[in-house]
Amino acid sequence: MYPPATSVLPCSAGIGLRAPHYREVLGTLPKLGWVEAHSENFFGGGAPLHTLLAVRQHYAVSLHGVGMGLASPDPLNEDHLAALKQLCDVVQPARVSEHLCWNTVNGDVINDLLPFPHTHAALAHVASRIDHVQAVLGRQLLVENLSSYLSFTSSEMSEGEFLAELVRRTGCGILFDVENLYVNVRNLGVDEDEFIRAIPAHAVGEYHLAGFSVRDGCLVDTHDHPVYDAVWTLYEKVLRHIGPRPTLIEWDGNIPALPVLMAEADKAQQRMEACCVL
Template sequence: MNHPALTTLPLAAGLGLRSPHIQTVLAQPQAVAWWEVHSENHFGGGAPLAVLAQIRRDYPVSLHGVGLGLGSPGPLDARHLEQLATLVAAIEPAAVSEHLAWNRYNGQCFNDLLPVPRLAGVLDNLCANIDQLQQRLKRPVLLENVSSYVVFAEETITEAELLAELVQRTGCGILLDINNMVVNALNHGIDPLAEIARLPTHAIGEIHIAGHEMFDGVVIDTHGASVSDQVWQLLAQTLAQIGPRPVLLERDTHIPPLTELLLEYATASQHLARASQPAEVTA
């Protein structure tokens, strides 16, 4: 079961809410247990925040950040942190998540989720930033493993081992992105099940699934395609290994009609239903 201190999401499948589908969701109730939105899209207030507040009255909502850059050197960007804290206070989400990534250096901000090099000194900086974030929000956050396209020879631990250390030292949770695990397995040859086994499974409060695409021999985490067979298989193996968790279906580019996405959503719900069934007892 998901840890109650980390998230109050229902133990069900959720769907990433994107702008082409908002009016449909507002006009007619959908058979979706919960929605996830990108936090930064609502920092400016106005109509986006008003719409999110309206949806929040009818569904649980998860806030998923893409720009804080917890792995960036030095303290967090003060303005970004305050905007996030204001949004959390207004929406009272069922979960708050960020990426195990960096995006700021020497006054510049990069529009990407850059993987944190697992080198000396990184752990202390991450813990300081996570502590700052959780103290400001007055709640634990979930950290998501990310896709990567290069590796560093000097790295001494895996991403899963780094996440386990962060959970131990800060009390944060984990957002396990199954698609990112598959992307890294295809690009770097890692064993995704072995990596998942290194995680403190009690701290996994949410799971993401999405689609990836290949360009010039490199698998890219585009969120622009249907969920692959490899991701569905790893999801089933993971749920069998750790038990059911809230599962979120993401789609950010080449967004199809909501009716089409709901078919994939139904498949995720079926995986969760199977994982929730009691094991058969044999004589």
């Protein structure tokens, strides 16, 4: 009914597809490597899904979840997972990803991506939930490193070690958000080289890039600016160590005109190609 464009992400730069650009993208079909959409925006079908399925006929699509709460202490919400499964069945996305974070405790939901202590107990908890999600979806999940404004003193390992162990235990992949790493370097003193070394290169399926803002000395992952030079530099370093992967420009606040977003994607594309030449 909806012939898919392709079922794999091309190793090129794509953009996060947001509502203000739906009409223009479908009307002009610009040259985009691929697009990523937030899974929850399409749960239950409805009007937005019409658009996504139309987009899907022209571009490879990655579905990026912001609400699964893989590390939440509350039981995994099976209704949420079933909605994601249903969406995947219809859209047949090239990739499905979630964040390494939590959002629900004692029934209270915080609609944000929240950090947690990287303990062995949390590792077993998150791994068992990833196992379950992958079993239900019948596919590999990419898990994204988080941008954080605080770290937990009870952590027993770094986020990089935590992710590597998740890969080993569950076979999940990694969505490496380069801007999130940069935010954590600046906010929390994370060692970027240690993080990159910890990440198993074979597991990395996608990169994300975005722009942050600064409040009281804290870098906030607002996705409302162009990618900063320091993040481009870090991206180049990551490309050298891990290699090129499908790379996404995310822009969620003060969303610019489509050509601005595409120009950012071009910058990523050039860096990927330069990395391949070297």
